[in-house]
Amino acid sequence: GEAAVAALVIAKLIKCGCKKSWLRHDDAHKKIGGDYEVGNLIVRLPGTTRGSRRLFSGHMDTVPLCRGAVPVRRGNRIVPRTRTALGGDNRTAVSCLVTIVETLLHEKLPHPPLTFLFTVGEEVGLRGARQVKSSDLGKPAMGFNYDGGDPAAIIIGATGADRWQAEVRGISSHAGVHPEDGVSAALITSKAISEIAAKGFFGDVRKGKKTGTSNVGPMQGGEATNQVTDLMVLRGECRSHDAAFLDRITEAYRRSFEAAAASVKNAAG
Ligand SMILES: [Zn+2]
Structure with missing residues (x-):
């Protein structure tokens, strides 16, 4: 020890x-x-x-x-x-x-x-x-x-990163017969990402003097074209040198996904 x-x-x-x-x-x-x-x-x-x-x-x-x-x-x-x-x-x-x-x-x-x-x-x-x-x-x-592989290298900053995974759950239904009964996780996902981008939190993120980045990486979901997609799983990351700003970026993702999920309804509400 x-x-x-x-x-x-x-x-x-x-x-x-x-x-x-x-x-x-x-x-x-x-x-x-x-x-x-x-x-x-x-x-x-x-x-x-x-x-x-x-x-x-x-x-x-x-x-x-x-x-x-x-x-x-x-x-x-x-x-x-x-x-x-x-x-x-x-x-x-x-x-x-x-x-x-x-x-x-x-x-x-x-x-x-x-x-x-x-x-x-x-x-x-x-x-x-x-x-x-x-x-x-x-x-x-x-x-x-002192902690690193190369004695001649000096590192003067490190980026904090949040790696996240989101599971978007909708409701499945037959897309040709009763699409109105379904809640599409694909639609929620696209609305969320659009909103994140519209608010300026997608990709290169700049708010005043604060800077960061964010990205949505692998996205998976859907089983068939005639079925309303009831599950999307996404992974992504947010980065910033500023820990508080990093929280803000990740929070923007969380809020946009929550707002998008609340905005998509089926016939039953
Ligand atoms: Zn070490």
Whole structure:
């Protein structure tokens, strides 16, 4: 578990000259629940020069495939000795962060105030990071998170996406004899999509300064030409860098489908 990783990190940091008062664990594990042993580890180095605080972060957990991994050096690569995963995601980051601190202190390099954040429970949904109190970080002006395949790549934004599925249920009837008894799921679906587009939430979505995208992908439904379609299943997605705007796009889909469903009636109402 992460407790052993955290203990090792703390031991290394103390050894290279970190004061105990610079280190703290938060109580994220209590808020996450389950069998978490420790919270996030937060290390705050006072600056030796003036400047705004920088944050460096990485996660201490790995995936279960890495359990029992023994890293060995083979040539210029570090590989697992047995048939486990290595856990480079994200032990690489943990060792990077420790190495940064070691190098700064050992070489007495000038640096602004720095915060190092080692989180727990990342692989299961950023559970530790979600519980970080921003006041514990000391107001960093910018942050660098280490977690990725390419050490030379830097990612400065990520798009949030809602992938959704809609099931539109109508009422079947014989389309040639009693179409008026049926409620066509195909008609509801087309009305809904038309309305979404009319309101500006289809495709390239722009509302003031907010931007996003949306799409309807696979659509399936209908069994025969002489039968009013009683079921349509659609899948699609909405995207935006802005979480609140993403909710708005997805909500526009939900409302349009509900309104379209309510507007299509058969003879019986
Ligand atoms: Zn990772």
